[in-house]
Amino acid sequence: MDLSVSLQDGVALLEMRRPPANHFDEALIGWIVDAARELDDDPACRVLLLASEGKHFCAGADFGGGEFAADHVAAAELLYRRAAQLFDLRTPIVAAVQGTAVGGGLGLACAADFRVAEAATRFQANFGRLGFHAGFGLSVTLPELIGRQKATDMMLTARRVGGEEAHRIGLADRLAEPGRVRETARGLALEIAAAAPLAVRSMRATLRGELAGRVRGALDHELAEQKVHWATKDSAEGIAASLARRPPVFTGE
Template structure:
């Protein structure tokens, strides 16, 4: 877990992704975070978890520039399935997670943030499910998790428009639970986790299990459908244009094929 560090703050386990400044994720990163969750689940002294990252952004997404180099062959398909299998592990852990979002949570980054129970951000935070802006289908279970948090209508708009939601608005629509100054984001997340840790740990885990009943099944069903839809658009010229335009920081010109 060279890119993921685990530290402790009393009964709080802190899982830090160390791929700054942008903290792009791939299979290895998600696997490492899931392994950290497993380790903290096995530790009876840990009662709550904080998910955070070093650098400027919480997670600026996945590196789609690598995917555009291939043509959707079987190796890429297997990689996609494996990524989502690792993502499934992030929502099957037993202990509550508070995510500290100090900057961007974009694409796979917002997907990662939505696997947490609570999210702390700042005015500089910006959250975006901008998959379609790259001519790509949403993934990482976001078609299941995002509507649960902000509602079906707002989620549909975020998916189809690729809107970037700034911190203040994210708090208003429930995408962030608390908003503080940027330099206080991580500490506030730790303080929230400490508040949770005061309660009876077995009761907390039981409440979480009840509230998230069916969550894993719904998340898995969503990722299976997302993966299929992504396999249809990945070989298209529009997808190549979308990723290229993103890297060149320009408006894409899509042709519908």
């Protein structure tokens, strides 16, 4: 099974199991959403802990194989429909981010309420290096977390942001000791679980406001832009270069 679910001490662990990169597709995001919805209705669950098995948290969609390699547009339409549902969940989410959270994987991490990282963690909005518009709602969630200017920096340069910088700018909420990301994330989850659950959910809903609706609007716009870009030579070059692990050469075509 590509997703395991366990519940202990009020904290539900949802672990992605597609190591080492933990690429997602509509099926995996759907399993996460469906499991989380069930846990939303379970009074024994107070916090969701989103984690992954292996070296990396999530490298986003796999353009080298599977649904995205076959048809970018159709795969993205299905994926974003499911991704939008993450923002309807009522239970707080803590993400344990080891290794890298890149592209859509960064979007998944930013769908959580909190991110726990270590110095070696790398966050990257690499879309500009792939030749197409950012997705997974990052147009809303990333500036919401770190401000418009820092989000613009990350998106337009596509540079990697290490764990210490991520903690400094507010992208990571806790910085764990090396090798202790999962334990530190669980510790934060337990702190939240110890608070009054009705009050926690109510305050969370108040603070999030219309976030879910804003993300849905962003997803529609992001997909429309991506559809245009996926038909360009630059996008073909960016994806090919990424798969070949070489620098891309863009021509603006």
